Amino acid sequence: xxxHSSVNTNTARSLEVRELSLSVPISGEHVEAVSRVSLxxxxxxxxxxxxxxxxxxxxxxxxxxxxxxxxGVMRESGDIFLDGESLFSMEEERLRRMRGGHVSMVFQxxxxxxxxxxxxxxxxxxxxRLHLDMDKGExxxxxxxxxxxxxxxxxxxxxxxxxxxxxxxxxxxxxxxMAMAADPAYIIADEPTTALDVSVQKRIIQxxxxxxxxxxxxxxxxxxxxxxVAELADDVAVMxxxxxxxxxxxEQIFNRPAHPYTRALMGCRPEVSEPGAxxxxxxxxxxxxxxxxxxxxxAKRCPLADTACSEPISIDAWSDGKHQARCIHAEEKLPxxxxxx
Amino acid sequence: xxVLKADGLSKSFRRGGLWGGGISHKAVNNVTFALxxxxxxxxxxxxxxxxxTTARMAMRLLDADEGSVHLLGEEITSASGNTLRILRxxxxxxxxxxxxxxxxxxxIVETVGEGLRVHRPEMNHQQxxxxxxxxxxxxxxxxxxxxRYPHQFSGGQRQRVGIARALIVEPKVLVLDEPVSALDVSVQAQILNxxxxxxxxRNLSYLFISHDLSVVRHVADRVAVMxxxxxxxxGTIEEVFGAPRHPYTKMLLAARPIAHPDQRKENxxxxxxxxxxxxxxxxxxxxxxAFAQDDCAGFEASIQSDExxxxxxxxxxxxxx
Ligand SMILES: Nc1ncnc2c1ncn2[C@@H]1O[C@H](COP(=O)(O)OP(=O)(O)OP(=O)(O)O)[C@@H](O)[C@H]1O
Ligand SMILES: Nc1ncnc2c1ncn2[C@@H]1O[C@H](COP(=O)(O)OP(=O)(O)OP(=O)(O)O)[C@@H](O)[C@H]1O
Ligand SMILES: [Mg+2]
Ligand SMILES: [Mg+2]
Numbered sequence: 001x002x003x004h005s006s007v008n009t010n011t012a013r014s015l016e017v018r019e020l021s022l023s024v025p026i027s028g029e030h031v032e033a034v035s036r037v038s039l040x041x042x043x044x045x046x047x048x049x050x051x052x053x054x055x056x057x058x059x060x061x062x063x064x065x066x067x068x069x070x071x072g073v074m075r076e077s078g079d080i081f082l083d084g085e086s087l088f089s090m091e092e093e094r095l096r097r098m099r100g101g102h103v104s105m106v107f108q109x110x111x112x113x114x115x116x117x118x119x120x121x122x123x124x125x126x127x128x129r130l131h132l133d134m135d136k137g138e139x140x141x142x143x144x145x146x147x148x149x150x151x152x153x154x155x156x157x158x159x160x161x162x163x164x165x166x167x168x169x170x171x172x173x174x175x176x177x178m179a180m181a182a183d184p185a186y187i188i189a190d191e192p193t194t195a196l197d198v199s200v201q202k203r204i205i206q207x208x209x210x211x212x213x214x215x216x217x218x219x220x221x222x223x224x225x226x227x228x229v230a231e232l233a234d235d236v237a238v239m240x241x242x243x244x245x246x247x248x249x250x251e252q253i254f255n256r257p258a259h260p261y262t263r264a265l266m267g268c269r270p271e272v273s274e275p276g277a278x279x280x281x282x283x284x285x286x287x288x289x290x291x292x293x294x295x296x297x298x299a300k301r302c303p304l305a306d307t308a309c310s311e312p313i314s315i316d317a318w319s320d321g322k323h324q325a326r327c328i329h330a331e332e333k334l335p336x337x338x339x340x341x
Numbered sequence: 342x343x344v345l346k347a348d349g350l351s352k353s354f355r356r357g358g359l360w361g362g363g364i365s366h367k368a369v370n371n372v373t374f375a376l377x378x379x380x381x382x383x384x385x386x387x388x389x390x391x392x393x394t395t396a397r398m399a400m401r402l403l404d405a406d407e408g409s410v411h412l413l414g415e416e417i418t419s420a421s422g423n424t425l426r427i428l429r430x431x432x433x434x435x436x437x438x439x440x441x442x443x444x445x446x447x448x449i450v451e452t453v454g455e456g457l458r459v460h461r462p463e464m465n466h467q468q469x470x471x472x473x474x475x476x477x478x479x480x481x482x483x484x485x486x487x488x489r490y491p492h493q494f495s496g497g498q499r500q501r502v503g504i505a506r507a508l509i510v511e512p513k514v515l516v517l518d519e520p521v522s523a524l525d526v527s528v529q530a531q532i533l534n535x536x537x538x539x540x541x542x543r544n545l546s547y548l549f550i551s552h553d554l555s556v557v558r559h560v561a562d563r564v565a566v567m568x569x570x571x572x573x574x575x576g577t578i579e580e581v582f583g584a585p586r587h588p589y590t591k592m593l594l595a596a597r598p599i600a601h602p603d604q605r606k607e608n609x610x611x612x613x614x615x616x617x618x619x620x621x622x623x624x625x626x627x628x629x630x631a632f633a634q635d636d637c638a639g640f641e642a643s644i645q646s647d648e649x650x651x652x653x654x655x656x657x658x659x660x661x662x
Binding site: 052053168197198199200201202224225226227228230231233250251254264265268269270271272273275276278279280281282285 | 387388495496497525526527528529530531533534537538552553554555556558559560578592593595596597598599600601602604605
């Protein structure tokens with residue numbers, strides 16, 4: 001039952017996910033795993049997509065590049081618009097050029113995204129030549145410049161090296177350089193620092209921020225780490241069991257988290273609690289696709305849930321300007337959970 | 342009294358060389374620490390600094406090139422065979438990846454009960470099963486789990502199983518190597534609370550390895566900071582995190598993720614964060630250190646003392662502030 005209309009009324013520059021539902025094959029059946037997710041990515045802004053493992057963050061991110069389809073991920077409804085044009089009515093050839101060109105991606109695990117048998121130089125120039133009209137010499141010069149831009153010392157030598165010879169932090173820099181190769185307008189970063197060491201993490205965060213600002217990039221930052229969101233995001237969408245449950249500016253979300261899930265998740269971080277004290281916890285776990293309740297997806301774990309929560313709840317059930325939460329008990333006192341900020 | 346004591350532990354590995362050979366690389370260099378009864382001593386440091394290698398030597402999963410380990414006052418460095426097996430009852434390990442460390446073909450009751458076969462051979466099948474159920478319950482896992490397999494559990498539940506497996510032989514010391522790094526914050530909180538509760542109930546001592554300083558600040562009493570195979574600073578959490586004296590510790594603390602967007606800082610140089618490399622001689626950190634001077638080239642940065650006072654291996658330490 002694919003698609004509403006494929007014409008977007010809003011043609012301003014943006015990457016917009018609208019009411020997107022995706023299903024995945026689970027024991028022979030297609031089960032909804034992403035449920036009517038809407039997100040808007042704008043040039044020059046970073047949107048953080050946060051939530052626990054298995055919430056559907058990567059599925060959503062990959063759909064933006066129309067990836068995952070060969071693994072059985074299906075669009076049930078909704079659409080994605082790139083500067084006004086529907087991705088689902090785009091021809092294969094244009095899609096290929098869009099991927100890594102207008103929209104590019106940085107994945108979590110740098111080793112799986114790099115080919116071990118080709119030199120760094122040949123992998124970067126390949127991306128450049130796929131998207132830009134350049135000869136070998138020009139592409140090489142650009143590759144060198146990209147490696148400089150991502151703060152690589154000794155870029156000349158790195159071009160000749162193979163992925164194996166690089167540290168995790170250097171590999172992630174190479175991937176970021178590749179993602180920048182065709183001057184993208186949007187970048188999808190799925191857990192870009194999770195696999196890295198703390199000190200390297202900080203460097204990559206600074207690098208992403210500098211590049212994003214210099215090039216006025218629109219960035220979707222997928223992560224389960226509120227620290228990373230605090231560092232980089234302008235806007236935040238919190239995801240739980242396939243749905244966006246809260247969204248707002250980064251200040252709104254950190255200063256006044258409204259949804260009990262957001263509040264609980266932020267409250268159980270050790271950095272905001274007294275050393276040695278016990279941490280607030282959220283009992284239970286995220287229900288997998290196929291096991292979602294009909295009403296609020298978080299109800300089973302929520303201390304505020306009552307019978308009214310078994311009805312579907314809309315994303316603007318609670319709102320304050322652009323700050324929205326899918327909850328009819330937003331901001332009510334949460335027993336046993338004082339969110340100390 | 343210290344329950345676990347390491348003196349001058351060193352270990353080298355051969356590295357590189359596609360055609361064999363390669364150069365010997367000192368992964369752990371002269372590491373000394375003492376873990377006291379009922380306390381949590383954390384080891385922190387960046388990837389490759391030698392944390393896991395140190396832990397494995399402390400457990401005798403790996404033989405040290407130099408140095409000694411005492412467990413409950415007994416020297417275990419040269420213990421072997423049966424003696425070692427008996428000693429192992431007092432020291433158990435919990436690993437980072439709860440999935441990789443559980444045998445996928447073994448039921449939970451078998452996995453968790455394995456240690457009993459070795460250390461409590463007098464127990465029969467039924468007694469073992471009861472003991473497993475009791476230990477799992479302590480870790481918040483119900484009896485229905487006994488006959489299930491690891492893939493039927495979530496990451497947090499698997500980590501609880503890993504903890505139960507370590508606890509079942511009633512050790513005095515738990516070595517925890519990145520026990521919560523693979524978990525979501527919400528699950529992480531459950532596991533950290535559980536560890537705390539068990540520690541109190543059983544007066545356990547934890548050697549807690551982590552690269553996450555927020556977690557360490559939350560759970561540990563004392564901390565040892567490792568860089569390039571050496572302990573460069575150690576003391577209580579308040580001392581080391583509150584007023585770090587070694588420039589590396591300060592850098593590591595600066596790299597800690599922020600808790601709120603108001604704490605964002607612009608990228609304006611960061612005291613060595615951008616530099617790489619480990620010095621071959623002298624202070625290992627001097628190539629990355631913003632405070633390095635000529636005399637650092639002749640300084641061996643290693644902490645000798647196992648005392649509980651605040652110590653640091655630096656010729657030009659930061660001011661106490
Ligand atoms: N190709 C697939 N086939 C079947 N199920 C899938 C597929 N891809 C994802 N899923 C399931 O969909 C749910 C959402 O997965 P997704 O990878 O988007 O989670 P995530 O939020 O990115 O989690 P993490 O933080 O662990 O990366 C999970 O329950 C996952 O098991
Ligand atoms: N079995 C081994 N053979 C060769 N080298 C090894 C071996 N085990 C560890 N090393 C090397 O020893 C050094 C220290 O490794 P170790 O695993 O102790 O670091 P770590 O501090 O635990 O790092 P991480 O945070 O990544 O787990 C590294 O350079 C590593 O490559
Ligand atoms: Mg993911
Ligand atoms: Mg390790």
